Amino acid sequence: MDMRMAAWLPAAVVAATVACCRGGGAAGDVVEAASDPASDPVSDPASDAASDAASDPASDAVPADVCSVAAARLGFLPCTLAVPDEAAFLEFAVPDSDWPEVRRALKFLLPSKPAATLPTVFQDTRRFPVHYDFLVAVFPERFGSLSPSGYLALALVPATRQYWAGIVLQIQSADGPLFGFQVYSDPDVVLLSDVQAVYLALKEAFGPSPLVYAPGTPAQAASARSWVDPGFPVYIGSWLGG
Numbered sequence: 001m002d003m004r005m006a007a008w009l010p011a012a013v014v015a016a017t018v019a020c021c022r023g024g025g026a027a028g029d030v031v032e033a034a035s036d037p038a039s040d041p042v043s044d045p046a047s048d049a050a051s052d053a054a055s056d057p058a059s060d061a062v063p064a065d066v067c068s069v070a071a072a073r074l075g076f077l078p079c080t081l082a083v084p085d086e087a088a089f090l091e092f093a094v095p096d097s098d099w100p101e102v103r104r105a106l107k108f109l110l111p112s113k114p115a116a117t118l119p120t121v122f123q124d125t126r127r128f129p130v131h132y133d134f135l136v137a138v139f140p141e142r143f144g145s146l147s148p149s150g151y152l153a154l155a156l157v158p159a160t161r162q163y164w165a166g167i168v169l170q171i172q173s174a175d176g177p178l179f180g181f182q183v184y185s186d187p188d189v190v191l192l193s194d195v196q197a198v199y200l201a202l203k204e205a206f207g208p209s210p211l212v213y214a215p216g217t218p219a220q221a222a223s224a225r226s227w228v229d230p231g232f233p234v235y236i237g238s239w240l241g242g
Contacts, residue, residue: 066118070138078128078138079121083168084207089179093170094125099239104170107131108181109155109163110201112194116162117142120205131155131165131184156186164198168206169214173235179206180214180235188219192227199232215240 067079083089083106093104107125109118118139128134132151135143146154155165166183183190183198195213202211212233215221221240224230236242 066139067121074138076127077124078134079123081119081121082205082207083122086208089168089170089208092122092124092126093168094129096169099237101172101238102169103172106168106170107134107166108168108202109135109165110198111162112164112197113162118163120201122168122205152186156184158185158191158194164194164201166198167216168202168211171214171235171237178210178212178235179208180212180237182214182216182220184216188217189223190215190220192223192230195224196231 065081067077067081070079071077080088080092083092089106090104093106096102096105105125106122107129108120108122109131110120111118123131123134123138128137132146132148135151136146153160155161155163164183166181169180169182171178171180181198181202183195185194199211199213210233212235213224213230214235214237215224218240221236221242224234224236227234
């Protein structure tokens with residue numbers, strides 16, 4: 001895992017962190033290492049509360065626009081359910097210069113299981129560069145007690161995830177501009193079936209094009225190179241030898 005993301009973890013848990021997926025700048029996501037029983041997402045009450053949200057009567061009725069509901073409390077719009085065009089992308093994206101051809105980055109969360117209590121959301125990555133901080137601050141009624149290790153189980157570990165966490169990068173490639181998405185995972189390799197599902201879900205809510213899969217790590221790039229006719233375009237960035 002790329003340890004450059006440690007700069008984005010709350011100071012209280014920096015000493016016990018691991019980083020996931022891609023690093024540097026606002027595009028990095030950080031979670032706490034589940035290295036002891038107290039931080040085990042299976043026994044952690046905070047993560048239990050998050051994973052049991054679907055069975056909580058208070059969470060059964062999900063508002064049609066959770067971002068607008070949160071905005072009424074916060075005084076600003078913290079996310080959007082759809083990005084219809086490049087202007088909307090720029091409204092919530094953050095400048096990103098970690099890699100030569102990347103210009104801006106926008107983070108998203110997509111439900112991967114019926115138990116997920118949020119719809120597809122694109123977070124204001126300028127205000128909330130980390131998925132974990134976004135969930136806790138914007139949806140405290142659902143995730144206020146979520147621990148960093150609970151977030152790991154909720155969004156990154158394949159066996160327990162209820163959401164796909166990822167990022168869309170605005171890329172200036174040699175062939176022109178494009179939008180490349182990445183999917184965060186722990187372990188690092190992302191299955192073809194997961195990328196296919198994320199691609200189809202993003203196509204429903206993300207208008208700017210072309211939309212391509214842009215692996216974020218060497219392991220992800222190696223997997224992508226082995227796929228035959230995956231059903232979506234793949235872009236291997238210069239940072240991975242593309």
